[in-house]
Amino acid sequence: MPIHFEAVTREARLLSPLKNFELDTQSIEHRRDPLTGRNVIVLKGRLDYVRKYIDSDETIIDELASSTQQGCPFCPDSVQTHAPKFPPEISPEGRISAGEAVCFPSLFAHGDYNAIVVPTHSHKVNLNQLRASVFADGFTACIEYFHRLHEWRPEVKNNAIIMNFYPPAGSTIVHPHIQALASDLPIHASDELLKASAAYFQDDGASYWSELVRTEEETGQRYLGRLGRVHWLTPFAPKGLNESQAIVSGVSDLSSLYPEDVDGITKGIVRTLGYYHDTGVRSFNIAIYSGPFGETSDYFDLNVRIVSRYGYKHNFVSDVWALQYLLDEQEVYEAPEETCSKLKKYFG
Protein backbone atom coordinates (compact mmCIF):
# COMPACT_ATOMS: atom_id res chain seq x y z
CA MET A 1 0.00 0.00 0.00
CA PRO A 2 1.42 3.42 -0.86
CA ILE A 3 2.32 5.76 1.99
CA HIS A 4 -0.56 8.07 2.77
CA PHE A 5 0.52 11.70 3.20
CA GLU A 6 -2.46 13.15 5.02
CA ALA A 7 -3.03 16.91 5.23
CA VAL A 8 -6.14 18.96 5.87
CA THR A 9 -6.40 22.72 5.61
CA ARG A 10 -8.50 24.96 7.81
CA GLU A 11 -8.88 28.71 7.78
CA ALA A 12 -8.40 31.28 10.53
CA ARG A 13 -10.62 34.37 9.96
CA LEU A 14 -10.14 37.75 11.56
CA LEU A 15 -10.71 41.42 10.94
CA SER A 16 -7.11 42.52 10.87
CA PRO A 17 -5.88 45.88 12.20
CA LEU A 18 -2.98 45.40 9.74
CA LYS A 19 -5.54 45.55 6.92
CA ASN A 20 -7.73 48.35 8.18
CA PHE A 21 -9.95 45.80 9.98
CA GLU A 22 -10.93 44.13 6.76
CA LEU A 23 -11.44 40.37 6.62
CA ASP A 24 -8.16 38.46 6.66
CA THR A 25 -7.97 34.71 6.19
CA GLN A 26 -4.97 32.61 7.12
CA SER A 27 -4.38 29.07 5.95
CA ILE A 28 -3.68 26.52 8.72
CA GLU A 29 -2.50 23.19 7.35
CA HIS A 30 -2.61 20.17 9.64
CA ARG A 31 -0.33 17.31 8.62
CA ARG A 32 0.00 13.85 10.15
CA ASP A 33 3.24 11.92 10.20
CA PRO A 34 2.48 8.95 7.91
CA LEU A 35 4.16 6.50 10.31
CA THR A 36 3.44 7.72 13.84
CA GLY A 37 0.34 9.87 13.29
CA ARG A 38 1.96 12.77 15.16
CA ASN A 39 0.59 16.18 14.18
CA VAL A 40 2.29 19.25 12.82
CA ILE A 41 0.79 22.59 11.87
CA VAL A 42 2.30 24.06 8.71
CA LEU A 43 1.93 27.83 8.41
CA LYS A 44 3.07 28.52 4.89
CA GLY A 45 4.56 31.94 4.29
CA ARG A 46 4.98 32.73 8.01
CA LEU A 47 8.79 32.55 7.88
CA ASP A 48 9.27 36.26 7.16
CA TYR A 49 7.23 37.12 10.25
CA VAL A 50 9.28 34.85 12.56
CA ARG A 51 12.62 35.86 11.00
CA LYS A 52 13.22 38.34 13.84
CA TYR A 53 13.18 35.45 16.33
CA ILE A 54 15.49 33.26 14.22
CA ASP A 55 18.21 35.89 13.81
CA SER A 56 20.94 36.00 16.45
CA ASP A 57 23.06 38.86 17.74
CA GLU A 58 26.63 37.94 16.71
CA THR A 59 28.11 40.28 19.34
CA ILE A 60 26.25 38.44 22.08
CA ILE A 61 27.33 35.07 20.73
CA ASP A 62 30.97 36.28 20.66
CA GLU A 63 30.60 37.56 24.23
CA LEU A 64 29.15 34.24 25.34
CA ALA A 65 32.01 32.34 23.69
CA SER A 66 34.79 34.53 25.06
CA SER A 67 33.32 34.76 28.58
CA THR A 68 33.04 30.95 28.84
CA GLN A 69 36.39 29.98 27.31
CA GLN A 70 38.27 30.39 30.60
CA GLY A 71 37.18 27.48 32.74
CA CYS A 72 35.43 25.65 29.88
CA PRO A 73 35.27 21.97 30.94
CA PHE A 74 35.47 20.84 27.29
CA CYS A 75 38.59 22.73 26.17
CA PRO A 76 41.54 20.31 25.70
CA ASP A 77 43.50 21.12 28.90
CA SER A 78 40.42 20.80 31.13
CA VAL A 79 39.31 17.55 29.47
CA GLN A 80 42.74 16.00 30.09
CA THR A 81 42.90 17.00 33.74
CA HIS A 82 39.29 17.32 34.92
CA ALA A 83 36.89 15.34 32.73
CA PRO A 84 35.25 12.39 34.51
CA LYS A 85 36.51 8.90 33.67
CA PHE A 86 34.65 5.69 32.93
CA PRO A 87 34.86 2.84 35.40
CA PRO A 88 37.29 0.11 34.23
CA GLU A 89 34.53 -2.20 32.95
CA ILE A 90 33.81 0.38 30.21
CA SER A 91 37.26 1.80 29.64
CA PRO A 92 40.43 0.75 31.50
CA GLU A 93 42.09 3.84 30.01
CA GLY A 94 39.35 6.03 31.53
CA ARG A 95 38.24 7.83 28.40
CA ILE A 96 37.57 6.80 24.80
CA SER A 97 39.16 8.61 21.85
CA ALA A 98 38.45 8.69 18.12
CA GLY A 99 40.54 11.13 16.06
CA GLU A 100 40.14 14.52 17.72
CA ALA A 101 37.09 13.38 19.72
CA VAL A 102 37.20 12.44 23.40
CA CYS A 103 34.37 10.57 25.14
CA PHE A 104 33.81 10.49 28.90
CA PRO A 105 30.86 10.05 31.27
CA SER A 106 28.62 13.05 31.88
CA LEU A 107 29.42 14.64 35.25
CA PHE A 108 25.67 15.02 35.84
CA ALA A 109 24.06 12.06 34.11
CA HIS A 110 20.73 12.43 32.33
CA GLY A 111 20.40 8.66 32.01
CA ASP A 112 21.81 5.38 33.30
CA TYR A 113 24.50 5.54 30.64
CA ASN A 114 25.22 9.06 29.44
CA ALA A 115 28.52 9.94 27.80
CA ILE A 116 29.68 13.31 26.54
CA VAL A 117 31.72 13.45 23.39
CA VAL A 118 33.79 16.55 22.69
CA PRO A 119 34.56 16.23 18.99
CA THR A 120 36.83 19.24 18.52
CA HIS A 121 39.50 21.17 20.43
CA SER A 122 37.94 24.46 19.26
CA HIS A 123 35.83 26.27 21.84
CA LYS A 124 33.79 28.30 19.35
CA VAL A 125 32.99 27.01 15.89
CA ASN A 126 30.56 28.65 13.48
CA LEU A 127 27.97 26.43 11.82
CA ASN A 128 29.71 26.73 8.44
CA GLN A 129 33.04 25.69 10.02
CA LEU A 130 31.83 22.42 11.55
CA ARG A 131 33.56 19.85 9.31
CA ALA A 132 32.27 16.37 8.48
CA SER A 133 35.38 14.88 10.14
CA VAL A 134 34.41 16.54 13.44
CA PHE A 135 31.03 14.80 13.39
CA ALA A 136 32.60 11.55 12.13
CA ASP A 137 35.10 11.48 15.01
CA GLY A 138 32.31 12.35 17.45
CA PHE A 139 29.87 9.69 16.22
CA THR A 140 32.66 7.07 16.01
CA ALA A 141 33.51 7.72 19.67
CA CYS A 142 29.80 7.39 20.62
CA ILE A 143 29.55 4.06 18.77
CA GLU A 144 32.74 2.75 20.40
CA TYR A 145 31.22 3.65 23.78
CA PHE A 146 28.03 1.74 22.88
CA HIS A 147 30.10 -1.30 21.78
CA ARG A 148 31.93 -1.42 25.09
CA LEU A 149 28.69 -0.97 27.06
CA HIS A 150 26.98 -3.68 25.07
CA GLU A 151 29.87 -6.09 25.54
CA TRP A 152 29.74 -5.52 29.28
CA ARG A 153 25.93 -5.43 29.61
CA PRO A 154 24.22 -6.94 26.52
CA GLU A 155 20.80 -5.80 27.75
CA VAL A 156 21.89 -2.14 27.38
CA LYS A 157 20.94 -1.88 23.73
CA ASN A 158 18.69 1.17 23.44
CA ASN A 159 20.83 4.06 22.23
CA ALA A 160 20.54 7.55 20.89
CA ILE A 161 23.03 10.19 19.85
CA ILE A 162 21.96 13.81 20.27
CA MET A 163 23.48 17.24 19.94
CA ASN A 164 22.36 20.61 21.28
CA PHE A 165 24.12 23.66 19.89
CA TYR A 166 23.95 26.95 21.82
CA PRO A 167 21.51 27.91 24.60
CA PRO A 168 18.34 28.19 22.45
CA ALA A 169 18.82 24.47 21.66
CA GLY A 170 19.18 23.60 25.36
CA SER A 171 22.97 23.57 25.53
CA THR A 172 24.54 24.88 28.75
CA ILE A 173 28.08 24.81 27.33
CA VAL A 174 29.21 26.68 24.21
CA HIS A 175 32.01 24.26 23.30
CA PRO A 176 30.56 21.84 20.69
CA HIS A 177 29.64 18.52 22.27
CA ILE A 178 27.56 15.46 21.54
CA GLN A 179 25.66 13.24 23.98
CA ALA A 180 25.50 9.45 23.79
CA LEU A 181 22.59 7.93 25.71
CA ALA A 182 21.98 4.26 26.43
CA SER A 183 19.71 2.18 28.61
CA ASP A 184 18.11 -1.23 28.92
CA LEU A 185 14.83 0.73 28.96
CA PRO A 186 13.36 2.11 25.72
CA ILE A 187 13.97 5.68 24.55
CA HIS A 188 10.50 7.06 23.87
CA ALA A 189 10.84 8.51 20.33
CA SER A 190 12.92 5.60 19.02
CA ASP A 191 10.55 3.13 20.61
CA GLU A 192 7.57 4.86 18.98
CA LEU A 193 9.28 4.66 15.56
CA LEU A 194 10.27 1.01 16.05
CA LYS A 195 6.79 -0.08 17.13
CA ALA A 196 5.08 1.85 14.32
CA SER A 197 7.59 0.47 11.79
CA ALA A 198 6.99 -3.11 12.97
CA ALA A 199 3.22 -2.62 12.73
CA TYR A 200 3.54 -1.15 9.21
CA PHE A 201 5.72 -4.09 8.14
CA GLN A 202 3.20 -6.56 9.51
CA ASP A 203 0.26 -4.86 7.79
CA ASP A 204 1.92 -4.07 4.47
CA GLY A 205 4.63 -6.70 4.15
CA ALA A 206 7.16 -4.00 3.29
CA SER A 207 9.46 -1.67 5.19
CA TYR A 208 7.96 1.78 5.73
CA TRP A 209 11.44 3.26 5.31
CA SER A 210 12.12 1.59 1.94
CA GLU A 211 8.69 2.72 0.76
CA LEU A 212 9.33 6.24 2.03
CA VAL A 213 12.69 6.54 0.29
CA ARG A 214 11.28 5.11 -2.95
CA THR A 215 8.27 7.45 -2.89
CA GLU A 216 10.26 10.57 -1.98
CA GLU A 217 12.92 9.81 -4.61
CA GLU A 218 10.21 9.35 -7.25
CA THR A 219 8.21 12.47 -6.48
CA GLY A 220 11.28 14.56 -5.64
CA GLN A 221 9.48 17.42 -3.94
CA ARG A 222 11.07 16.60 -0.57
CA TYR A 223 14.08 14.58 -1.76
CA LEU A 224 17.49 16.22 -1.29
CA GLY A 225 19.87 13.55 -2.55
CA ARG A 226 21.77 10.41 -1.83
CA LEU A 227 25.22 9.91 -0.33
CA GLY A 228 26.03 6.19 -0.65
CA ARG A 229 23.11 4.43 0.97
CA VAL A 230 22.21 7.51 3.04
CA HIS A 231 19.13 9.26 1.62
CA TRP A 232 18.45 12.86 2.61
CA LEU A 233 15.02 14.49 2.51
CA THR A 234 12.80 17.01 4.27
CA PRO A 235 10.11 15.12 6.20
CA PHE A 236 6.44 15.55 5.22
CA ALA A 237 5.50 16.23 8.87
CA PRO A 238 8.57 17.84 10.46
CA LYS A 239 9.25 18.02 14.19
CA GLY A 240 10.89 21.42 13.76
CA LEU A 241 11.78 24.27 11.45
CA ASN A 242 14.20 23.74 8.53
CA GLU A 243 14.28 20.04 9.29
CA SER A 244 16.26 17.60 7.18
CA GLN A 245 16.27 13.86 7.71
CA ALA A 246 18.70 11.12 6.73
CA ILE A 247 17.60 7.53 6.25
CA VAL A 248 20.34 4.87 6.04
CA SER A 249 18.89 2.20 3.76
CA GLY A 250 19.25 -1.33 5.06
CA VAL A 251 20.91 -0.32 8.35
CA SER A 252 18.77 -0.63 11.45
CA ASP A 253 21.22 0.08 14.27
CA LEU A 254 24.35 2.01 15.16
CA SER A 255 26.53 -1.11 15.37
CA SER A 256 25.89 -1.84 11.66
CA LEU A 257 27.05 1.52 10.24
CA TYR A 258 30.01 1.33 7.86
CA PRO A 259 32.44 4.26 7.65
CA GLU A 260 30.82 5.16 4.28
CA ASP A 261 27.45 5.49 6.05
CA VAL A 262 28.97 7.76 8.71
CA ASP A 263 30.42 9.73 5.80
CA GLY A 264 26.97 10.08 4.18
CA ILE A 265 25.43 11.18 7.46
CA THR A 266 28.13 13.68 8.40
CA LYS A 267 28.37 15.22 4.92
CA GLY A 268 24.60 15.75 4.86
CA ILE A 269 24.71 17.34 8.32
CA VAL A 270 27.45 19.73 7.17
CA ARG A 271 25.44 20.68 4.06
CA THR A 272 22.33 21.34 6.15
CA LEU A 273 24.35 23.43 8.60
CA GLY A 274 25.85 25.38 5.68
CA TYR A 275 22.30 26.32 4.65
CA TYR A 276 21.42 27.20 8.25
CA HIS A 277 24.46 29.45 8.55
CA ASP A 278 23.67 31.28 5.29
CA THR A 279 20.08 31.91 6.41
CA GLY A 280 21.09 33.32 9.80
CA VAL A 281 20.44 30.22 11.92
CA ARG A 282 22.95 29.80 14.75
CA SER A 283 21.38 27.12 16.95
CA PHE A 284 20.31 23.55 16.16
CA ASN A 285 19.53 20.07 17.49
CA ILE A 286 20.43 16.70 16.01
CA ALA A 287 19.12 13.25 16.96
CA ILE A 288 20.10 9.82 15.65
CA TYR A 289 17.36 7.21 16.10
CA SER A 290 18.62 3.64 16.20
CA GLY A 291 17.14 0.19 16.53
CA PRO A 292 18.43 -2.04 19.37
CA PHE A 293 22.22 -2.19 19.33
CA GLY A 294 23.58 -5.38 17.77
CA GLU A 295 20.23 -6.44 16.30
CA THR A 296 19.22 -6.20 12.66
CA SER A 297 15.64 -5.75 11.53
CA ASP A 298 14.06 -5.63 8.10
CA TYR A 299 11.37 -3.14 9.16
CA PHE A 300 13.44 -0.24 10.53
CA ASP A 301 16.14 1.99 9.06
CA LEU A 302 18.38 4.10 11.26
CA ASN A 303 17.59 7.77 10.74
CA VAL A 304 18.81 11.22 11.66
CA ARG A 305 16.93 14.48 12.12
CA ILE A 306 18.31 18.04 12.28
CA VAL A 307 16.18 21.04 13.22
CA SER A 308 17.05 24.70 13.49
CA ARG A 309 16.22 26.64 16.65
CA TYR A 310 15.54 30.31 17.35
CA GLY A 311 18.37 32.83 17.65
CA TYR A 312 20.47 33.88 20.63
CA LYS A 313 20.22 37.52 21.68
CA HIS A 314 18.89 39.74 24.43
CA ASN A 315 15.18 39.16 25.01
CA PHE A 316 15.28 35.95 23.04
CA VAL A 317 12.14 33.84 22.84
CA SER A 318 11.91 30.05 22.95
CA ASP A 319 10.43 28.43 19.87
CA VAL A 320 8.95 25.73 22.11
CA TRP A 321 5.84 27.01 23.85
CA ALA A 322 2.83 25.25 25.37
CA LEU A 323 1.63 24.17 21.92
CA GLN A 324 4.62 21.85 21.47
CA TYR A 325 5.66 21.30 25.08
CA LEU A 326 2.29 20.44 26.59
CA LEU A 327 -0.07 19.80 23.67
CA ASP A 328 2.37 17.79 21.51
CA GLU A 329 1.44 19.78 18.38
CA GLN A 330 4.49 20.76 16.34
CA GLU A 331 4.48 23.95 14.28
CA VAL A 332 6.60 25.05 11.31
CA TYR A 333 6.55 28.29 9.35
CA GLU A 334 7.41 26.95 5.93
CA ALA A 335 6.27 23.92 3.95
CA PRO A 336 8.90 21.13 3.92
CA GLU A 337 8.65 21.18 0.11
CA GLU A 338 9.84 24.79 0.12
CA THR A 339 12.63 24.02 2.62
CA CYS A 340 13.67 21.21 0.27
CA SER A 341 13.85 23.48 -2.77
CA LYS A 342 16.15 25.89 -0.88
CA LEU A 343 18.27 23.21 0.81
CA LYS A 344 18.66 21.16 -2.38
CA LYS A 345 21.28 23.59 -3.74
CA TYR A 346 23.53 22.61 -0.84
CA PHE A 347 23.19 18.94 -1.73
CA GLY A 348 24.35 19.64 -5.28
Ligand SMILES: [Zn+2]
Ligand atom coordinates in the same frame (compact mmCIF):
# COMPACT_ATOMS: atom_id res chain seq x y z
ZN1 LIG B 1 35.87 25.09 25.39
